[in-house]
Amino acid sequence: MIEKLKFFVRVAGLNLWHFRTRNIFSVTIICLSFLTVGIFLSLSNNLRHTARELQNNMTIAFFLDKGLPAGEVEKLEAEIRSPDFIESVRFVTPEEALERFRAGFPELEDIVSSLTDNPFPASIEARVRSKASRSGDIIGFVASLRSRPGITDVQFNQDWVEKMQAFSRMAGAIGFFLGGILILASFFIISNVIKLNVFARHNEIEILRLVGSTNLFIRIPFLIEGTVLGLLGSALSLGLLFVVLEAFPLYLGSSLGALQELLSFRYPSWPQIAGLLAAGAGIGFAGSLTSVSKFLKI
Amino acid sequence: MIELFHIWKQYQKPFWALSDVSLQIKDGDFYFVTGPSGSGKTTLLKIIFREILPTEGQIVIDGVNVLKIPDSRIFALRRHLGIVFQDFRLMFHRSVFDNVAVPLQVLGVPRKEIRRRVFTTLQQVNMHHKIWELPSHLSYGEQQRVAIARAIVNNPDIILADEPTGNLDPELAFEIITIFKEINRRGATVVIGSHDRELIRHFGDNILFLQKGRIVAKEGREDKEGRP
Numbered sequence: 001m002i003e004k005l006k007f008f009v010r011v012a013g014l015n016l017w018h019f020r021t022r023n024i025f026s027v028t029i030i031c032l033s034f035l036t037v038g039i040f041l042s043l044s045n046n047l048r049h050t051a052r053e054l055q056n057n058m059t060i061a062f063f064l065d066k067g068l069p070a071g072e073v074e075k076l077e078a079e080i081r082s083p084d085f086i087e088s089v090r091f092v093t094p095e096e097a098l099e100r101f102r103a104g105f106p107e108l109e110d111i112v113s114s115l116t117d118n119p120f121p122a123s124i125e126a127r128v129r130s131k132a133s134r135s136g137d138i139i140g141f142v143a144s145l146r147s148r149p150g151i152t153d154v155q156f157n158q159d160w161v162e163k164m165q166a167f168s169r170m171a172g173a174i175g176f177f178l179g180g181i182l183i184l185a186s187f188f189i190i191s192n193v194i195k196l197n198v199f200a201r202h203n204e205i206e207i208l209r210l211v212g213s214t215n216l217f218i219r220i221p222f223l224i225e226g227t228v229l230g231l232l233g234s235a236l237s238l239g240l241l242f243v244v245l246e247a248f249p250l251y252l253g254s255s256l257g258a259l260q261e262l263l264s265f266r267y268p269s270w271p272q273i274a275g276l277l278a279a280g281a282g283i284g285f286a287g288s289l290t291s292v293s294k295f296l297k298i
Numbered sequence: 299m300i301e302l303f304h305i306w307k308q309y310q311k312p313f314w315a316l317s318d319v320s321l322q323i324k325d326g327d328f329y330f331v332t333g334p335s336g337s338g339k340t341t342l343l344k345i346i347f348r349e350i351l352p353t354e355g356q357i358v359i360d361g362v363n364v365l366k367i368p369d370s371r372i373f374a375l376r377r378h379l380g381i382v383f384q385d386f387r388l389m390f391h392r393s394v395f396d397n398v399a400v401p402l403q404v405l406g407v408p409r410k411e412i413r414r415r416v417f418t419t420l421q422q423v424n425m426h427h428k429i430w431e432l433p434s435h436l437s438y439g440e441q442q443r444v445a446i447a448r449a450i451v452n453n454p455d456i457i458l459a460d461e462p463t464g465n466l467d468p469e470l471a472f473e474i475i476t477i478f479k480e481i482n483r484r485g486a487t488v489v490i491g492s493h494d495r496e497l498i499r500h501f502g503d504n505i506l507f508l509q510k511g512r513i514v515a516k517e518g519r520e521d522k523e524g525r526p
Contacts, residue, residue: 007403018391207387210349211401211448212377215370 012224015201022197023229029193030233030284031240033186034276038241038268040179041276045266058128060142061092061155063121068150073124076150080126083141087129094120121152187283190233194226194287198295205295215296222288230284234276241268299324300346300456300487305355307341307511315341316352316511323504325455328482329489330498333508339491340384342508343458346489347379348372359456377405380449380486382459386441388433394420394444395429401452419451420444422477438465446474450481457481460491468496475501 016023062080064073073091081089092100097120102112128138138156146154198205208218245267268276300323307316316338323329331339344350346357348364357364359375367375380401388397395416402412420426423443433441442465449457457478463471475490475497482488492498498505507515 003409004406007409014392203387204389204391207389208400208404209373210347210376210381210383210387211404212373212375212379213400213404214373217404 008220008224012221012228015221016225016228019197019201022200023225026193026197026229027233027236030190030230030280031236033189034234034237034280035240035244037179037182037186038237038276039244040182041268041272042241042245042266044179045268045272049266060126060128060138062124062126062145062151063153063155064123065150065152066121068122072150073122076148077124080124080145083137085129085138085141087127089127090125092123092125094118094122097121097123183279190230190280190283191287191290194229194284195291197225197229198222198288198291202295205292209296218296219289219292222292223285226284226286226288227281228284230280230282230287231277232280233284234280237280238268238273238276299358299360300489301358302342302346303356303358305342305345305352305357307338307345307350308353314511316345319355319508319511319513321506321513321516323487323489325487326482326485327487327489327504328479328501329487329504329506330502331489331491331506331508332493332495332498332502333514334493336510337508338511339493339508340460341511343381343460343489343491347376347381347458373404377401377452378455380452380454380457382442382445382449382457382462384460384464384491386433386445388441388444388448390432390434393430393432394425394436397433397444398447398451401448405452407452415451416447419447422450423447423474439467439470442466443474446477450477453481453484454486456487456489458489458491461493462490463492463494463497471497472500 060080062076064076077089077091080086095118098112098118101120102109105112142154142156145151205218300321302319302321305316305319306314308314319338319342331342333339341350345352346359346364348357348367351365360378362375364375389400398416398419399412402415407415417426417429420429423446425440425443425447428436428440433444436444442462446459446462449459459478462478463474466474471494478488478490479501502517505515505517506513507517
């Protein structure tokens, strides 16, 4: 059994080497197809990640009157912390608010440094639990506090977060559809490349058939070759994907500002990497199986 | 024994490549099928090893109706046959050794034994010195000898050879047929499609004459021996 396996691997290896030019072409096509899928996967990963981050960062900022006594601030903090959907509460001093602004908008440093007075009020930031789904309760809670003495304004990004979540769901659905088409198209391209490879060697299959080979004997080396080509192509695409993910942010620079976060890539997860490799091997195997079968009929 | 019963073959209407060919080739026979180009020699041989199917008729080899063998079992029939194709059908990306070894690899013969038998067979056709060459580096005649080596390496019961000396000089052609004759002497049935009159005259024990797909004459060993 091991002897036979060794024989098949040796034959497959010889064929892979002998038809190397054609095989390099096949691997390139497989690699490019998987690279497209990989880039799409990275973008989609990033969108999902951004949406999740936003969901985790749903905060309500309560801006306070200047000079509100510390006791009042503590009372307000306790009141804001009380509902179930509030995860945590934090007091932000005017100085911290100014520092945050400086860090967030370094290009406005000139204006900030020319200020004689700190225009930022103190605030209480409440982080909403990510799983909080009763948005009506949150809106009612915010409305009840908005008119409380000591609170000058309330900033609540729920509306934006909900829009982002809807956008993410839509992106997911479109991604599923487009990704599906892309994967299907890649499957056909790759399996046809493998088929062309096998078609080019139909004489060899014919000879093997005529000297009394069983179909399995003919198939096995082709299946090994197809699997190796698929695996090589997908592995190479992951390598290229790594290069693209490293190089793209450098190419893009920081010109897109906030949009850059949405357009950036995220590395595929280990299960996704394993999936891509398995898909490569699987498509190579299936492509060889179907194309060799065509020549095994009498 | 190879028996053909009323074989008809049509590739394209209205022409018949073979018309009502019936034939019996006994075990151990040395048989020549001859006739001009397009007479049906190749078609007849292809039908015997079931590369193509006849339009009508039956073929029985050693008591087995070849046309009733399922496609998935046809390999078993072919393992008893050694075939030399008119166009050699060599794998040009594999060495002479690999080409000749294929029928033995198919049978699962151990590697050491394969080496020994391939070398011995190549010696028989005087190609042992080019064992690691690629067929593309060989002359036409050398390729033909490799094809013959592949056909005889597993000592088949029946050898079918389509124009096995077509590209060889008379001396080498004579040598090759001598090899077939030797294999025949060891018990194998040999059927050769050829139009080489000189060879047929010299070696032909049994001769089948075809013309436009029809048998026009048969000549057996007995007829020759009875001839003055």
